[in-house]
Amino acid sequence: MALTLGDLVPDLLGLDEAGQEVRLSDYPGRKIVLYFYPKDNTSGCTAQACSLRDGYSELRAAGYEIIGVSRDSAKSHVGFRTKHELPFRLIADTDVRLNELFGTWIEKSMYGRKYMGTERTTFVIGTDGRIERIIRGKAVNTKDHAQQILHED
Numbered sequence: 001m002a003l004t005l006g007d008l009v010p011d012l013l014g015l016d017e018a019g020q021e022v023r024l025s026d027y028p029g030r031k032i033v034l035y036f037y038p039k040d041n042t043s044g045c046t047a048q049a050c051s052l053r054d055g056y057s058e059l060r061a062a063g064y065e066i067i068g069v070s071r072d073s074a075k076s077h078v079g080f081r082t083k084h085e086l087p088f089r090l091i092a093d094t095d096v097r098l099n100e101l102f103g104t105w106i107e108k109s110m111y112g113r114k115y116m117g118t119e120r121t122t123f124v125i126g127t128d129g130r131i132e133r134i135i136r137g138k139a140v141n142t143k144d145h146a147q148q149i150l151h152e153d
Contacts, residue, residue, distance in 0.1 A: 002100075002101065002102060002103025003101060003102050003103065003123075003131060004103070004131065004134070005131050005132070005133075005134060006130055006131060007130060007131050008129050008130050009024060009032075009034075009123075009125050009129050009130070009131060010024075010101075011023050011024050011025050011129070013034070013067065013069075013091055013098060014069070014091040014092070014093055014097070014098050015074070015091065015092060016074075016077070016089040016090060016091055016092070017074045017077035017078045017081060017089065017090050017092060018074070018078075019074060020089075022067060022089055022091055024125065024129055027065045028127075029063075029127055030063055030064065030065045030127065031063050031064045031065070031124060031125060031126055031127060031132070032064070032065050032066075032067060032123075032124070032125040033052075033059065033064050033065070033066045033067070033122060033123075033124055033125075033149055034067050034069060034102075034122070034123045034124075034125060035048070035052070035066070035067070035068055035069065035120075035121070035122040035123075035145075036068075036069045036070070036098075036099060036102065036104040036118050036119070036120065036121045036122070036123075037049070037068060037069070037070050037118065037120055038070065038117055038118045038120060039070060039072060039118075040070060040072045040076045040077060040079070040080035041076075041079075041080055041083070044120070044142045045070070045120075045142075046084060047142040047143050048120070048140070048142040048143075048145050049068065049080070049084055049086055050084055051142065051143060051144055051145040051146050051147075052066050052068075052086075052088065052145055052146050053084065053085065053086050053087060053088075054146065055145075055146020055147060055149075055150070056087050056088065056146070058146065058150065059146055059149065059150065062150060063127075064124075064149065065088070066088035067088060067089050067090075067091060068086075068088065068089070068090040068091065069090070069091040069093050069098055069099070070090070070091075070092075070093065070118060071092075071093050071094055071096055071099065071118060072090075072092060072094075073092055073094060074092040076092075077090040077092055096118075099118055102121065102123060103121075104118050104119045104121045105117075105118060105119075106118075106119045119136065119137055120136075120137060120140045120142070121134065121135065121136045121137065121140070122134070122135040122136075122140060122145070122149065124149065135148065135149075135152075
């Protein structure tokens, strides 16, 4: 059963692009914006990451920390972070364990072909470790995601 609103998120989320463990407890007193995206260096994913980068100072001032998740490799994440000067960590969920836990690993369809992939989804996790808000699929505003997080209730 996938995590949903009100559920407690496990402390250990996974490994980031540097191979370091990412834990909720690394960010005491901060809300976590855990955003799942399909693929590094694609147009929508780059727009979303750059929106979060551009709004990073404002998000941090409001008490948030950003963590991105995709099934790309750590090496891909290093390149993506460097190319776009992303100030936040990216989890390399190569075994899709985290995607499955959060229910973002879904059947998709393109040009009539069905395949499994990541549904673009953002989870806002409160300081108590519980999911407070979920923005899923087409509701995610990739070009203005930072403002969407800051101003939507």
